[in-house]
Amino acid sequence: MSMFGVAASALLxxxxxxxxxxFIGPTVFDRIxxxxxxxxxxxxxxxxHGYLVGRPEFLDLGLVYALINFIGTIAVTRYVxxxxxxxxxTSSEHHGEI
Amino acid sequence: MTILSLLCFxxxxxxxxxxxxxxxxxxxxxxxxxxxxxxxxxxxxxxxxVISVLFVLWLAHRMDVIDHESHPIHMxxxxxxxxxxLLWEIIKSNFNVTIAILSGPRSVTPSLFKVQASxxxxxxxxxxxxxxxxxxxxxxxxxxxxxxxVHSLTSAAKEGLQSGEMDRKITAxxxxxxxxxxxxx
Amino acid sequence: MELxxxxxxxxxxxxxxLFCIIGAFGVxxxxxxxCRMHGASVIDTMGLGLILLGxxxxxxxxxxxxKLVMIFxxxxxxxxxxxxxxxxxxxxxGLDPVATIKPRTRMQ
Numbered sequence: 001m002s003m004f005g006v007a008a009s010a011l012l013x014x015x016x017x018x019x020x021x022x023f024i025g026p027t028v029f030d031r032i033x034x035x036x037x038x039x040x041x042x043x044x045x046x047x048x049h050g051y052l053v054g055r056p057e058f059l060d061l062g063l064v065y066a067l068i069n070f071i072g073t074i075a076v077t078r079y080v081x082x083x084x085x086x087x088x089x090t091s092s093e094h095h096g097e098i
Numbered sequence: 099m100t101i102l103s104l105l106c107f108x109x110x111x112x113x114x115x116x117x118x119x120x121x122x123x124x125x126x127x128x129x130x131x132x133x134x135x136x137x138x139x140x141x142x143x144x145x146x147x148v149i150s151v152l153f154v155l156w157l158a159h160r161m162d163v164i165d166h167e168s169h170p171i172h173m174x175x176x177x178x179x180x181x182x183x184l185l186w187e188i189i190k191s192n193f194n195v196t197i198a199i200l201s202g203p204r205s206v207t208p209s210l211f212k213v214q215a216s217x218x219x220x221x222x223x224x225x226x227x228x229x230x231x232x233x234x235x236x237x238x239x240x241x242x243x244x245x246x247x248v249h250s251l252t253s254a255a256k257e258g259l260q261s262g263e264m265d266r267k268i269t270a271x272x273x274x275x276x277x278x279x280x281x282x283x
Numbered sequence: 284m285e286l287x288x289x290x291x292x293x294x295x296x297x298x299x300x301l302f303c304i305i306g307a308f309g310v311x312x313x314x315x316x317x318c319r320m321h322g323a324s325v326i327d328t329m330g331l332g333l334i335l336l337g338x339x340x341x342x343x344x345x346x347x348x349x350k351l352v353m354i355f356x357x358x359x360x361x362x363x364x365x366x367x368x369x370x371x372x373x374x375x376x377g378l379d380p381v382a383t384i385k386p387r388t389r390m391q
Contacts, residue, residue, distance in 0.1 A: 003296045007334060010300030014307035014326070021310050021319070029373040030316050036365060037310060037323045040358060041303065044334050047354065051338055056347040060135070063354055070361040074368055081372040134349040192302065192329040195321055199309035208318050210380055231363035234324040237317070239370040239380065249370070249380055251313075251321040 004052040011045045028080055032073065039069030121155060128154055176271050183267065188233055191255055195234040198252045207253050215244050216265055222272045229264055292340040299333030306330055316373055317380045320366055327362040331355065 015038055022034035043062045050058025075085060082088045132147045198206050213230075217223045227238045227246055235255030240247035250256040302325060309322025335351050342348045374380065 003293050003337070007296045007300050007337075010304055014303040014330075017304070017307035017311050027316060027373070027378060029369060029376070029378065030319065032369060033316070033319060033323055034310060036369070037307070037326050040327055040331060040362070041307075043354065043358070044303070044331060047338060047351070048334065051341060056342065056345075056350075059347055059350040059354065063350060063357070066354055066357050066361075070365055073365045077365075077368050077372045081376065131353075134346060134353060137346045188328050192325055195309070195325055196302070196305050199305055199313065199322060199325075203312050203314050206313065206318060208315075208380075227367065228360070228363045231324075231367050232328065232359070234321050234328060237320050237324070237370055238367055239317070239374055249317045249320075251318055 002052070004048050007048045008045060008052060011041050011048065015041050015045075032076055032080070035076075036069065036073045039065070039073070043069065121159070124158060125151060125155055180267055180271050184229055184232070184264075187258075187264070191233045191235045191258070194252060194254050198235075206251055208249065208251055209253070209256055210247065210249055211256065211260070212245050212247055213259060213262075213265070215246055216269050217272055219272055222268055225271070226265060226268045229268070230259065233259075288340045292337045294337075295333045295340065296337035299330050299335075299337060302326070302333060303330035315380075316378055317370065320370060324362075324366065327358060327366075331358055 018034045018037045018041070022031050022038070025031045025034060043066045046058050046062040046065060050056050050062070079085055128151045129147075132151060136143055136147060215223055215226050217226055223241070223244075227241055230236050230238045230246065230248060233255070235252055236248050236250045236259050238246050239249050248259065250259065306322050306325035306329075309325060310319050313319045313322055332355060335355050339348055339351050342351065
């Protein structure tokens with residue numbers, strides 16, 4: 001097995017582990033965190049797969065996936081927090097409680 | 099009167115040079131990015147590349163986002179050295195967190211504490227908060243003016259941050275940027 | 284030279300894979316949400332960095348190397364922003380970061 005095969009297997013194992021957290025995560029934030037990690041691992045898997053089949057063009061897909069992953073995380077976090085994606089009034093947030 | 103207008107002119111010229119510097123560095127950055135992503139060198143794609151770089155420059159100028167804040171060229175030279183130091187810190191704390199994870203969930207000693215940020219500009223504060231979060235073992239969870247609330251996983255990570263070395267390095271990075279001069283470019 | 288680069292690739296890719304698995308393990312086992320973020324952070328820095336470095340050794344000086352660097356730099360700068368946004372949202376939604384902290388180390 002080549003080194004890329006080993007890396008791809010390890011990445012798949014990590015994704016399965018993180019997926020467990022996405023299923024059992026008690027709060028919605030645990031799930032978002034898990035999905036964010038799966039996104040990072042997917043970027044790596046795409047890059048490694050590109051080398052595995054000898055086509056480094058896959059790196060472009062990985063780059064785009066990284067961009068979408070970041071925007072997606074921010075958007076979902078914002079939606080969960082404010083229940084909408086448009087402009088919100090943040091002045092009502094409480095400060096200095098902890 | 100003449101002296102005053104001359105002074106005005108000099109200030110204006112200085113501002114224009116500043117804007118031009120930012121535009122040129124942005125153009126160089128965009129061109130490098132385009133070459134990396136394209137990889138083709140036939141006239142058609144080169145022409146399309148030039149058009150897209152100019153379009154983005156116009157867009158950035160129109161959005162008025164080209165200034166010290168979005169584009170801190172004054173921090174570049176020292177910044178490279180800082181990021182190498184940060185990489186080394188990240189490697190060290192990675193091993194620290196790895197040991198904490200492997201020795202079981204009962205062994206971690208999470209704690210919450212505040213650190214004082216001595217940076218004056220927003221760029222400096224963002225760099226500091228981002229560096230804290232980037233180092234595994236410490237995460238900035240709240241930013242209020244000059245106080246960051248930090249969550250740490252192990253006591254070693256906490257002590258490392260509380261020694262204030264990172265804070266000093268970023269403040270030195272800001273260097274000659276005087277308070278209040280932000281966004282002047 | 285070829286052999287040296289191959290050896291370096293093996294070492295970095297295997298250790299990067301190990302860090303990914305350890306980070307994922309941390310995300311599963313650590314006690315509460317704010318602790319789990321540290322596990323995810325291990326994947327985002329060390330796992331990603333080492334695997335991309337190993338791929339870089341296999342690439343040589345080509346355009347693909349530039350793309351690897353771009354992926355690294357991009358995730359290097361966006362991942363803390365995402366983590367911070369998530370932590371802040373969790374904090375304001377009423378998740379208690381001091382719930383698992385023992386009374387002795389609790390912040391005054």
